[in-house]
Each structure stands twice: as structure tokens, then as C-alpha cells.
Amino acid sequence: MLRLLFLFCSFQIFLTVKSGAHSLWALSTLIIGDTPFPEFITVGMLDDIQVFYYDSNVNNLREQQSKHTECITQEAANLVFGDLYRRVKNIALFSKHQLNLTGGIHVQQELSGCELLDDGIPGPLLSRGAFNGADNVEWQFSLQQKTLQSEGVWSTVWNHIETNTHELLCANVYGPICIKALKNCLHIKKNEVMRKVKPRVRLLQKTLPDSGVAKVTCLATDFYPRHINLTLLRDGQPVSDHQITGGELLPNGDETYQMRKSLELSAEELQHHHYTCTAEHLSLDNKLDIGLEREWDPGTTTILSSVTAVALLVCVVGATIIIWWRRRRTGQSSQASQSSTYLSTPSADLD
Known part of the structure; x- marks a missing residue:
């Protein structure tokens, strides 16, 4: 069934x-x-x-x-x-x-x-x-x-x-x-x-552990309606369909959809060619072009800004603690040195 x-x-x-x-x-x-x-x-x-x-x-x-x-x-x-x-x-x-x-x-x-x-x-x-x-x-x-x-x-x-x-x-x-x-x-x-939800599109790269082959994947997700054109390009030209895996339209749990297309490459191919991904959807005014060096996501900027702010805060707090600890340690060392000098100097009364 x-x-x-x-x-x-x-x-x-x-x-x-x-x-x-x-x-x-x-x-x-x-x-x-x-x-x-x-x-x-x-x-x-x-x-x-x-x-x-x-x-x-x-x-x-x-x-x-x-x-x-x-x-x-x-x-x-x-x-x-x-x-x-x-x-x-x-x-x-x-x-x-x-x-x-x-x-x-x-x-x-x-x-x-x-x-x-x-x-x-x-x-x-x-x-x-x-x-x-x-x-x-x-x-x-x-x-x-x-x-x-x-x-x-x-x-x-x-x-x-x-x-x-x-x-x-x-x-x-x-x-x-x-x-x-x-x-x-x-x-x-x-x-x-008639509602329209923009896709989040990313072009991802990873190395398959078993073969060492590189895998480039164009992923579009969280879009509605379901109709989308997703294309992987090599040096600006569409990659042949027989080289592509995936491409099935899959539902998400929130009444949106996702699609991914992947291409396996040797390290030499990845080095000598430029790979990009394009997406066309009713919610987009223009065709979307994505490269490996960046990703497009309506929420990415906000997320990255938050992460950057948290990381900067951690660095500032950490640096403050280190400076305070070093100064405290330096002050303790100086105080100990003065005490030691005072105790080792002969008293005038003993002469």
C-alpha cells in the first residue's frame, strides 16, 4: 500500500x-x-x-x-x-x-x-x-x-x-x-x-570521505509555490543532465518545498573550472546567481550579524579578564619583591 x-x-x-x-x-x-x-x-x-x-x-x-x-x-x-x-x-x-x-x-x-x-x-x-x-x-x-x-x-x-x-x-x-x-x-x-515565499539558495561543497571526490550541491529550500528552475553551471554553461543527481521536488513540513541538485567532481575539475548555481522562482524579480564563495539567504545577514556580535563580545570579555589577571599578577609580584628587599636590608640599630 x-x-x-x-x-x-x-x-x-x-x-x-x-x-x-x-x-x-x-x-x-x-x-x-x-x-x-x-x-x-x-x-x-x-x-x-x-x-x-x-x-x-x-x-x-x-x-x-x-x-x-x-x-x-x-x-x-x-x-x-x-x-x-x-x-x-x-x-x-x-x-x-x-x-x-x-x-x-x-x-x-x-x-x-x-x-x-x-x-x-x-x-x-x-x-x-x-x-x-x-x-x-x-x-x-x-x-x-x-x-x-x-x-x-x-x-x-x-x-x-x-x-x-x-x-x-x-x-x-x-x-x-x-x-x-x-x-x-x-x-x-x-x-x-497565490502566496509567494522566497527560496533560500546555497551552493555547497564537500569532500566525500570514501572516494575523496568533491561534491558540489545546489540547494533551494523553503519556497512556495512549488515551481522552480534550479540549474548548475560550469563556467557559465549548464551542466548536462546526465551528470546531475537529485532534482526531485520534496515537501517540507511547513507547506513549503525544497530541491537539490548535485555534481561529483575531481579535485582537478574543481580547481580549473568555476561552478555556480542559478534559481528562477515566481517570488524573485530576477534570476538568482549563487557562487561557491557565498550563499544567499534572506535570514543569513541577521544570523551572521548576531553570531559576529556574540563572538566579538566573547573576545572583549576574554581580553578584559586576561588584562585584569595580568595586572593583578604583576602587582602581586611587585609587592612581594618590595617586601623581600625590606627584610633583607640590615637595620641601622644593629650597627
Whole structure:
């Protein structure tokens, strides 16, 4: 189940729209077999924010917003999710039959939804499904051209009538409902999805103890929204992708994101080339260029100033104590010397 959930997360990242655009996804899971979970569950995501929940036990939509606003009406939700429930179940049963499976627990997952591009034009309807972790259906419908493209095991059993029916549903039902719900959600959640948090970007270098190879890492963290372009450069030119490791977008625990890209180098390469990192993000007015000799961080200046002040204070206090101790010691030595001279001088009365 954990592997399937990770696959589901990878679907979301795989279909994430580009910078400036917004998307509404229905993440659905259907379970065949005896489990304590509902047979069918759908979670609605506006970009990366959950906005509604639907399952076959409740058979009712629950939205994550105020009582007086809604992304999608209950009537439209029952129509869309009821049809989605039947379709996903049919695909699951077909896949189970094709693989000659009998008992046990089997899972069909599907990610489907729509997007608004950064110019406000509706993008295509998209859907991708997997049975027990293996892809079995994928289709895309163009709202402008009214054309359907599909592939996968399930798509091969569609006949001409089923294809035409699905095209009509996408053009007249799924498409309009999804785009309208996306616009409503954007209006309701605009303060959340439109917020911008600047990334903290650093270019780090360390030596791997086992091999002695140098590793240069460009790290960007604590940014929102998730879309970011992070590039490692050698002498001003982008390093080839096949030389780079990392690059996955990862969530932080505070609803921000992080990404890192690394490059392993020999000591000679590091010495004879200049490495930098660039970051482009919606929160930044200009492209950010970072070198190994410095790091950019909105909080770095404050932190460094505090550390410097503390270090200076420690030095001053330490120097004061040392000077006081030396003077005290010098005074004690002088006093002892005078006492010794006085005791060793013959008295006039003894003469």
C-alpha cells in the first residue's frame, strides 16, 4: 500500500502544470478485497492544497472551505464522482480478469483533472491510472480541438461507440464542470495558492570521505509555490543532465518545498573550472546567481550579524579578564619583591 501511495504522489508531480498555471486533480483509489477502508475514495487537490473529499461509504462531498462557498456543487459532484466510481471499478475488474487474479487485495488508482494555463486558457483534461502499481490507462482530451488521445491496456478495448461517448462526456460534462470548479476554488483559496515565499539558495561543497571526490550541491529550500528552475553551471554553461543527481521536488513540513541538485567532481575539475548555481522562482524579480564563495539567504545577514556580535563580545570579555589577571599578577609580584628587599636590608640599630 505504501508503494502505491508513493506512486500516487509521483503521478501528481508528473502531471504538475508549469509556473503560473493552476490545476485541479481528483486522486482516486478503488480497493478490491476485504479492508477497513471505503471501497472508493477521491481527494480533490487545488495545486497542492486539499479542497474536497469523497468516498463510497458516505456518498457525499466534503469540502475544505467555509460553509457559504463551494468549489463544486453537490449535484455536479454526485454526477462526476458517481461516474468516476463506476469507470474506475470497471477498469479494475477488467485488469484483474486480464491478469487472471482471484483472491487477495487489489488496487486501482487514478489521477484525473484539468488545468488553467498562465494566460487563463483551459489546458487539456488529463487522466492516468495504474492497477497494483502498473500503468494500465492514460488519456488526454483537448477542450479546444475536441479530440481524445488514449493509450494503455484499458484503452485497447474501447470500441468506436465508447470512444465517441467518452469524447462527448469530456466536452460537455467533465470539461465544463472541472474548469468551473477550478475557477471557483481559485477564487476561494486565492490567498493560499497565490502566496509567494522566497527560496533560500546555497551552493555547497564537500569532500566525500570514501572516494575523496568533491561534491558540489545546489540547494533551494523553503519556497512556495512549488515551481522552480534550479540549474548548475560550469563556467557559465549548464551542466548536462546526465551528470546531475537529485532534482526531485520534496515537501517540507511547513507547506513549503525544497530541491537539490548535485555534481561529483575531481579535485582537478574543481580547481580549473568555476561552478555556480542559478534559481528562477515566481517570488524573485530576477534570476538568482549563487557562487561557491557565498550563499544567499534572506535570514543569513541577521544570523551572521548576531553570531559576529556574540563572538566579538566573547573576545572583549576574554581580553578584559586576561588584562585584569595580568595586572593583578604583576602587582602581586611587585609587592612581594618590595617586601623581600625590606627584610633583607640590615637595620641601622644593629650597627
